[in-house]
Each structure stands twice: as C-alpha cells, then as structure tokens.
Amino acid sequence: MPKTLLGKVSAMAGIAILCVITIGVLGINRLDALRNSIMESSTLADQALQCVVAVDRADTHFKTQVQDWKDILIRGNDPELFAKYKEQFVVEESIVQASLNDALPLMKSIGLADGDVTRLRDAHRDLGMKYRAALNQFHLSDANAGKKVDALLRGIDRETGQEMERVTHTVTARAIELSKIERARAELSYASARDETLVLGALGAIITALISMLTIRNVQNSLGGDPAYAAHVVRQVAEGDLAVQVRVRASDHSSLLYSIKVMAFSLSETIRDVSAISESIGSASEQVSATANSLSQTASELASSVEQTSASIEELAATVGQNADNARVTENIACKSTSSATESGQAVAEMVRAMKEIASRITAINDIANKTDLLAINAAIEAARAGEHGKGFATVAVEVRKLAERSQKAAKEIGDLAAHSVGVAEQAGTLLHEMLPGIDQTATLVQEIAAASREQSVGIDQINAAVTQISQGMQSSAASSEELSATSEEMSATAMQLQEMMQRFRLKGGIHDTYAHRAEFKSPRPAKKKQARLFPTVLDDNLDEPVDDSKFTNY
C-alpha cells in the first residue's frame, strides 16, 4: 500500500475505475445481447410486416384486377378503353404475381407453411390464363360481348378471392402473434438485463462507498480533522492567532493539524523570542544611538583639539625650519672656521719654521761674534807679545772685542727673542692644533644638528600630514557616528515596528501554561528524536526556572 495520500487516493480511484470499467463492460455486453435480440425481433417483425404487406397488396391488386376485368367487360367495346383496361388488367396481374412471389420466401421466415401461397399463386396464374382465354371470345363489335364473356367466367374469381383473404388473414394473425412473442421475449431480456445491471450497480456502489470511506479516512488521518476545520485553524493562524486551540486526537502525532498545532506553538515561542529580542534590540539601538552621539561629540572635540595641535605643529615646523636654516649657516661658518684654523695652523707652523731659521742665522751671527771675540783676544795677545809696539793694535783689538761682545749680546737677545717667539708660536700652533679637532667636532655636530633639523622638519611634515589625516579621520568619524546615531535611531524605530508587528500575533497567555503545553508535545513519543528538535534546547533549559513575566507584558 503506498504511503502518501496521493498514492492512496490514486490506488483507490484506480480500484473504483476498474470497478466502473468492469461494470461498464458487463453492461455493454448485456446491451449488446439485448440489441441482438431486439434486432432479431425487429427483423422478424419486419419480415412479418413485409409478408403481411405483400399478401395484402396481392389481395388489393387482385381486387383491382377483377375490377379491371369487369371494366373490360362493361366498356370493352370501345377499343381504346379495351386496350387501356386490358393493359391495366395485365399490370395488376403482374403486381399480384410479384407480391405473392415476394411473400413466398417470407412465409418460411415467419414460421408459416408456404404451401398456401404457392397454391394461391398457381391458382391466380390459372385464373389469369382463364381470363385471357375468355377474352379471346370478346369481340369489339359485339355489343353483348361482355355479357357473353362474363357468362363464361362468372364466379370464377370467388374462390381465389376467398383464398386470398384467408391467406391474408393467416399472415396477419401470424404477424400479430409474432409480435406478441417478441414483445414477451423483449420483456424477458429487459428484466434479465435490469437485474444484472442492478446487481452490478449495487456492487459498484458498495465498492465505491468502501473506497470513498477509505479515502476519507486517509485524508482525515492526514489532515487530523475535517478539511474545513483545518482550513479554519490555518486561517486563524494566518490571521496571527497563535493561541488557537487545535483539536486533535490523543493518538495523533503525524497529521497536518497536529503539525499546525506544533507549528503554532513553535511560532509563538519564536515570536516571543523575536519580540524579546526586538525589545532588546530597541534598547540596544537606543544605547548605540546615545553612544554614537557622545562619540560624535567626542570626535568633534577631538577634531578641534587635533586642529589646534596641527596649528601648534605648523608653528613648530616653522621653528624647526628656522633651526635647520641656522644650523646650515652655522655649519657653513664652522666649515670656514675649520679651514681658517687649518690655514692658521699652517701659518703658525711656517712662522715657527721662519723663527727657527732666524735662530739658526742668529747662531751663525753668534758664531761669527764668538770668532771675532776670539780673534780680538788673540790680537790682544799678539799685541801684548809685541810689547810697546803693539799698544795701538791692542786698543783696536779691545774695540773689536767690544764690538764682538755687542754683536754677541745682540745676537743673544735676538736669539732669546726668536726662541721665545718660537715657543709662543709653537704654543699657538699647539693651541690651534688642539682647537682643530674641536672645530671639526663642532662642524660635525653642527652638520648633525642641521641633518637632525632637516629630519625633524621632515618628521614634522609627516606629523603634520598625519595630524591632517587624523583631523580628517576625526571629522569623518564624527560624521560616521552621526550617521550611526541616525541608523541606530532607524533601527530603534524598526525594532518598534517589529514589536508592533509581533503584537499582531495572539499568543497563549501564561508562560507556565506554555511550558506545560510543550510537555504535552514532548511526552508521548520520547523515542522520536525528530520531535525534540522542534523546540530550541535553550528553552528546555529554562523549563523549570522562574520567568520574568514583565518581559512578556506586551503579549
């Protein structure tokens, strides 16, 4: 047996259709038989009627023939009329013969002996022969020819006529009888067909009723109740009445109505949650709005602070730029000082060299003076040895000695001065030499300061750019937070709308009632895990906890 309703109903409809087809086939068979019977009857009746008609026509035309005969006899002196009536007579005679010939095969069909008709035909032919033979006696010129011929054949037609009438009567009677018989047979056929049809109809009705009952039961089992009731419940649910009481059988755990009941419960739980969530979303969005507002304010304040900072940094940048320029100038000066000091050192060294040369020259002078002194002494000695003659020479020697001494003294003074100058110059050189590294260091430091100032300048430019970016960021952040505020207000409104929409749903009153109600779903089939999945586990955990009713005041 198929599981689905469609399958079930289809199977049942199939069975019903089979039954109907069987009944139809049987009925058609019956009707066929009936039709055959009726056709048979009607053929028989037809034949009977044809036979009757043929016999009757033969009778009628025989009478017309006899009449024509009499017309010939009476008015046959006129040749024109004679020919006319004779022709009519022949025609009538042939019609009678043909009619009797027609009737002959039909007689057997309708169950009568054809002997009577054969005899009648033969008799009529003989009669015709007799008439013709008699007519040969008829003379047109004889006025009493008719009477003479008549006298020859008077009463000859009476027997044939009587026979004709008798046959007609027999045939008619037979036809009537046949009709009666066929009617009776038709009645019988009808009764049998009616009985069979009744039986088949009753069977069909019973099967259809059974199938209908099964179908209805199936549908009812699937729906869990009357479709109209189901429609009513669904309409109520559709209108938002989730508190609708759905009547289902205690054992029903699979029908549509049961599912609708579960759905309504589940929906109401969901809507409860949705409502709570929308409420919390509303409050949260209000908080977000407040936060966004304060954020916006803070961002604006920050933006103004950042602008102040930016201004300060620009001043700082100017100062640092000036510092950098000063450092560059100082650097140049220091470089010049270094070169000047180096040149000074070289000059001093040259001076020292010159002084030393002077000193060496002075030594030469001193040497010369010493030698002169010595020469003067030797001269004095020579003068002394020369005695009285050397007196004048001695005086010259003394003068020369004095000059030499003065030269010595001057040379010594110059030498002292030169030595002193050399010392001073060397000291100056040393000092300059000592100064050089200092100046170099100063120049290096100043260069470093200049470089540092340039880097500072670059760094401050970067800071300035960063601060500008921060300022822009702050402004956009302020704008964004205002947008956020607006959005959260919109969200709050949306949450309110959602709450209003949720209020459209009518939920079951008490929360405990709801949970008790849920137990009703849970208990019957603990084995079926599918059932348990219908309900969120979170709610199961809360089953025994007291619930804050204030959260649900809106419902």
Place this chain on the structure above:
Amino acid sequence: MPRQLDSAKTIATFHCVTFMLGEDLFGIEIGFVREVIEYEGVTPVPMMPIFVRGIINLRGAVIPVLDLSVRFGRGPTDIRPSTCIAILSLPAMQGGYSDIGIMLDSVCTVLEIPLSDIGPAPTLGTDIRNDFIQGIATVDSRFAILLNVQNVLSVTELAGWAQAVVEQHWAGDEEQL
C-alpha cells in the same frame, strides 16, 4: 783707557788672559799664551794620565790638550759652545819651548792688573794646590785666581804622571797575565 795706559806705564802690572773654568775666574800670564782657538774636538790618546784629554793638530804641530779641571782634582770639563783651547808655550827642559793646550770653559778678556791689586795665595778657601796659584786678584769685585803655569803644567811632573800611568798599566797587565 788712555788714562789707564798712562798709569800702566808708571805702575807695574800683571798682564794676563782671564778665563772661566767651572765657576771660577782664572788668569794666566799673557807671556805664556800663544793663542786661543775654538774647541773643535780632540783625538784621545791611550795610556795617558786622565788629565790629558787628547791631542790636536795645530797647523801641522801635534799638541797635547790638558784638562785643568781634572788637574785641579775636579770632574772633567764639560764641552760647551764657548769651550776654547788656549795654546801655551812653556819652556822645555831641553831648552826651547813646548806647546801645550789647555781646555777653558770660556775665555774672558786680556787684562793688565796692577800688582797692588794682587794678593798672596790663601792657605785655605780653595781646593787647588797652593803651589799652582801665583796670587789672587780682584777683578770687578770678583776673585780671579792667577795660575802659576809652570807649576800647574810642570812638564816633569806631567812626565812622572805619564810614567806612573804606563807602569801601572803594565803592572795591571802583568797581574792579569
């Protein structure tokens, strides 16, 4: 000056060459001094008394140079720019003269000192032997020791010294052998 010359004519004088040796001012009678030359180094001579500094070549003549400081029992004379050698002509034992150089720290001047200004050699106050000193003169408020050159540079004594040294040397050698 002319006045002094005038006075020199009348008054007996000690005509001398003054020089510095160490810290002291000395004078030598000018008659013994032939000339004064610059010190240009000496060639040391082995096996000579320690006061013989060496020999020099003076215009082809080999002249021994004595260190008076050593002769006076002091340390050897330091060589300075002003160091000179005074060439003295001393009467030799065989007659004639022998030239001897003496090292001076510096030569001062040629003086004629009145004999009245010359005192006798002191018995104490100087470490120079008395027989070397001819007298003490005061020159420019300073004492000048006037040397008795013949004693100071007694050739005999010097020769004795030399002999002693040679003997000592050989003796040392023998002892060593």
